[in-house]
Amino acid sequence: MDFNDTPEQAKFRATTIEWLEANAEPKASKSSGNTESSLENHLQVSKTWQQKKYDAGWAMLHWPKEYGGIEASPIERIIWGQEERKYNVPGGIFEIGLGMCGPVMMQYATEEQKDRYLSPMAQGKEIWCQLFSEPAAGSDVAGLRSKADRDGDDWIINGQKVWTSGAHYSDFGILVVRHDPDMEKHKGLTFFFVDMKSPGITVKPIKQITGQAGSGSGFNEVYFDDVRIPDSQRLGEIGDGWKVAITTLMNERLAVGDARGADIEEALMLSKAKDVDDEPLIKNNAVREQLADWFCEANGLKYTKFRTISALARGESPGPEASITKIVSANKLQAIGNFGIDSGDMAGMLIDDTDGMSSFQGAWLGAPGLRIAGGTDEILRNVIAERVLGLPQDPRADKGLPFKDIPTKV
Amino acid sequence: MNLEFSDDQKFLQEEARKFFDKEGGLNNARKVMDEATEFDLELWSKIVALGWTGIRIPEDYDGLGLGHLELCVIAEELGRSLAPVPFASSVYMFTEAIIQHGNEDIKKAVLPGLVSGEHVGTYGIAEELSQPTELNVKTNVQNNKINGCKIAVPDAGVASHLVVVVKSDQGIDLRLVDLADPSVTITPQKNVDTSKAFFKVEFNDTPSQLVGKEGEGWHLMQHLLDQAAVLFAFEQVGGSQASLDMAKSYAMERFAFGRQIGSYQAIKHKLADMYISITLAKSNCYYGAWALSSDSSELPLAAATARVSATKAFQLCSKENIQTHGGNGFTWEYDCHLFYKRSKVLSVILGAESTWKEKLIKSLEKTNTLIKE
Numbered sequence: 127m128d129f130n131d132t133p134e135q136a137k138f139r140a141t142t143i144e145w146l147e148a149n150a151e152p153k154a155s156k157s158s159g160n161t162e163s164s165l166e167n168h169l170q171v172s173k174t175w176q177q178k179k180y181d182a183g184w185a186m187l188h189w190p191k192e193y194g195g196i197e198a199s200p201i202e203r204i205i206w207g208q209e210e211r212k213y214n215v216p217g218g219i220f221e222i223g224l225g226m227c228g229p230v231m232m233q234y235a236t237e238e239q240k241d242r243y244l245s246p247m248a249q250g251k252e253i254w255c256q257l258f259s260e261p262a263a264g265s266d267v268a269g270l271r272s273k274a275d276r277d278g279d280d281w282i283i284n285g286q287k288v289w290t291s292g293a294h295y296s297d298f299g300i301l302v303v304r305h306d307p308d309m310e311k312h313k314g315l316t317f318f319f320v321d322m323k324s325p326g327i328t329v330k331p332i333k334q335i336t337g338q339a340g341s342g343s344g345f346n347e348v349y350f351d352d353v354r355i356p357d358s359q360r361l362g363e364i365g366d367g368w369k370v371a372i373t374t375l376m377n378e379r380l381a382v383g384d385a386r387g388a389d390i391e392e393a394l395m396l397s398k399a400k401d402v403d404d405e406p407l408i409k410n411n412a413v414r415e416q417l418a419d420w421f422c423e424a425n426g427l428k429y430t431k432f433r434t435i436s437a438l439a440r441g442e443s444p445g446p447e448a449s450i451t452k453i454v455s456a457n458k459l460q461a462i463g464n465f466g467i468d469s470g471d472m473a474g475m476l477i478d479d480t481d482g483m484s485s486f487q488g489a490w491l492g493a494p495g496l497r498i499a500g501g502t503d504e505i506l507r508n509v510i511a512e513r514v515l516g517l518p519q520d521p522r523a524d525k526g527l528p529f530k531d532i533p534t535k536v
Numbered sequence: 537m538n539l540e541f542s543d544d545q546k547f548l549q550e551e552a553r554k555f556f557d558k559e560g561g562l563n564n565a566r567k568v569m570d571e572a573t574e575f576d577l578e579l580w581s582k583i584v585a586l587g588w589t590g591i592r593i594p595e596d597y598d599g600l601g602l603g604h605l606e607l608c609v610i611a612e613e614l615g616r617s618l619a620p621v622p623f624a625s626s627v628y629m630f631t632e633a634i635i636q637h638g639n640e641d642i643k644k645a646v647l648p649g650l651v652s653g654e655h656v657g658t659y660g661i662a663e664e665l666s667q668p669t670e671l672n673v674k675t676n677v678q679n680n681k682i683n684g685c686k687i688a689v690p691d692a693g694v695a696s697h698l699v700v701v702v703k704s705d706q707g708i709d710l711r712l713v714d715l716a717d718p719s720v721t722i723t724p725q726k727n728v729d730t731s732k733a734f735f736k737v738e739f740n741d742t743p744s745q746l747v748g749k750e751g752e753g754w755h756l757m758q759h760l761l762d763q764a765a766v767l768f769a770f771e772q773v774g775g776s777q778a779s780l781d782m783a784k785s786y787a788m789e790r791f792a793f794g795r796q797i798g799s800y801q802a803i804k805h806k807l808a809d810m811y812i813s814i815t816l817a818k819s820n821c822y823y824g825a826w827a828l829s830s831d832s833s834e835l836p837l838a839a840a841t842a843r844v845s846a847t848k849a850f851q852l853c854s855k856e857n858i859q860t861h862g863g864n865g866f867t868w869e870y871d872c873h874l875f876y877k878r879s880k881v882l883s884v885i886l887g888a889e890s891t892w893k894e895k896l897i898k899s900l901e902k903t904n905t906l907i908k909e
Contacts, residue, residue: 127605127826129537391906398907408897408907418893421900422845426816429823432539439537447819450812504801510811511804515784518799 176250315367463490615774630657706751
């Protein structure tokens with residue numbers, strides 16, 4: 127047991143650090159780099175950084191060489207991530223494209239399409255989004271109702287998508303729709319990619335409980351009114367939409383990790399900084415017990431990740447242990463946010479950045495979303511129970527029924 | 537980075553698991569409970585024959601001279617099988633005390649016997665039904681003679697030697713006692729888990745030998761407790777996993793309202809929470825194992841983290857295993873209670889959860905740059 131890189135890993139890390147040092151500013155502190163800026167500015171800065179990475183060969187590490195990647199191993203991607211995190215660089219807006227849309231295009235698009243789309247995606251010139259969830263299809267995403275009707279060489283799309291991150295600034299999107307409601311739920315789906323500037327597409331940012339709308343990689347509703355998509359933009363066979371979507375969601379599961387935000391370090395610093403009658407909060411036994419619990423959780427996640435990395439480094443596939451990450455970290459974030467606000471006692475509700483209070487309020491307001499996005503706590507517990515522990519699936523009321531006959535209300 | 541046991545260590549764990557299964561698994565703990573025999577001495581002699589009691593003992597004293605990681609993998613299997621043997625008292629605590637702090641005479645006199653099985657060691661700290669501290673030790677030593685009384689001493693009924701925490705003119709000392717001395721009185725004490733045995737040990741002008749430096753006994757004992765905490769945490773993880781495995785099998789075979797109870801989300805989510813607690817505890821144990829085996833200055837923090845995490849996991853898994861079994865789980869016949877009882881004993885045996893949470897925060901206050909005092 128040791129925490130050292132192998133010689134090859136050390137070499138890759140050194141090359142990574144050398145390039146980052148020459149091309150980016152180190153973060154001054156853990157909380158910097160979250161400065162508010164306009165969406166236009168954020169997009170511009172992100173695109174410039176992505177192009178810079180592309181030119182140097184760092185843009186899409188894991189992609190095959192034929193599409194401009196360097197076929198980096200999982201461990202090399204982790205090393206890159208560990209180092210890039212230490213620098214004040216923009217992130218977020220290309221993750222869906224590079225992580226989910228790119229791989230699905232590689233697998234299902236034509237050669238001409240790959241030539242046309244993959245390189246601009248990798249260079250950050252074109253941004254992609256993912257159009258799966260719908261108002262009536264969240265956890266049960268295969269229950270989606272947006273429909274595709276065949277019209278000659280085209281398909282006509284009608285319906286609504288929701289929770290689409292970045293739709294308001296995306297150029298293209300991947301889309302699952304229902305081409306046949308007479309077939310069973312999972313069988314009547316077909317997968318496309320779509321130009322987000324197509325006539326008939328309306329994007330409306332969702333105002334979240336944080337009060338934000340359309341900022342950062344915020345969520346959107348996307349309406350489709352007689353949107354025309356050529357059949358050549360279909361990915362996979364007609365009726366294979368679920369299979370293609372699952373491939374994409376597997377890639378999402380790899381991408382969704384820790385809930386970012388106030389963590390044990392912030393809680394420790396706050397407990398040390400705040401005092402009541404000259405007694406710091408950290409001297410309060412109730413606070414100490416909570417801190418110990420969060421430390422055990424944070425540390426447990428950290429070393430769970432190290433175990434995964436160890437398996438990857440040995441060329442083995444990681445065990446299922448990473449499946450706990452989001453449940454534990456999102457709930458910890460909510461609890462720590464709550465603790466921060468409570469530490470202000472009678473005035474805890476005030477939005478006032480003394481002692482870094484706003485990061486706790488941000489955590490508390492954002493955590494409910496993180497407990498839902500990318501698989502709710504409940505769905506993830508089902509996943510652990512069924513796929514890791516091997517318990518039977520729930521009996522389903524929609525099994526074997528044509529989609530149109532599935533009950534939707536009493 | 538390699539936070540993983542070596543292939544040899546994994547092989548040893550596999551062998552240990554096969555051994556305990558072959559020797560009867562949980563039946564040994566059940567037999568000790570049913571027959572009120574306190575220990576399974578037959579199983580113990582087989583463990584001694586495998587050489588496990590000498591894993592950490594240097595070759596000069598007939599041991600194998602291996603590191604702590606080998607003990608970690610065996611500990612997990614002891615925890616899974618609830619083996620009713622004095623392994624933890626003798627190997628994690630007593631043997632380590634002698635290896636690390638015994639003088640040459642003591643080592644020569646004691647260590648080879650621990651390898652051969654002639655000797656079994658244990659330790660005595662508690663004196664009252666509350667947390668022992670450096671300030672409340674009353675058992676004392678004068679001119680090498682000990683007077684006083686220790687309670688909740690594990691395995692004293694089968695042990696030949698004891699390392700005991702006593703008050704001296706210099707502060708707190710560790711002392712070695714031969715339990716066969718007629719001045720020692722050993723009385724069994726009732727406890728919640730009758731597959732484990734605890735004793736009252738009374739000293740009446742009992743002869744003893746100093747272990748480690750005078751006045752440093754409390755500090756030395758804290759380090760021994762930190763080391764043992766990692767090993768006990770592996771036992772707790774083993775017990776947690778066994779509880780989850782039991783709950784899972786039952787959830788697959790038991791039907792209610794026409795379906796397997798494991799198909800209900802109430803049960804699935806309960807079992808998923810057990811899995812989450814085990815995964816966190818196991819990862820913290822690996823961190824503890826690294827700190828233990830590399831003699832890291834992070835050991836106090838790593839040990840407390842592993843212990844708190846593993847204590848929570850075993851208590852959660854053992855109680856929810858009973859719950860998953862419904863009424864059957866409350867019967868003597870089903871094995872659920874064996875884990876429930878062992879989880880409680882292990883949760884206090886080195887000090888309660890709150891004690892270790894306090895240790896965790898104290899070591900953060902000493903070492904973490906964000907809050908360093």
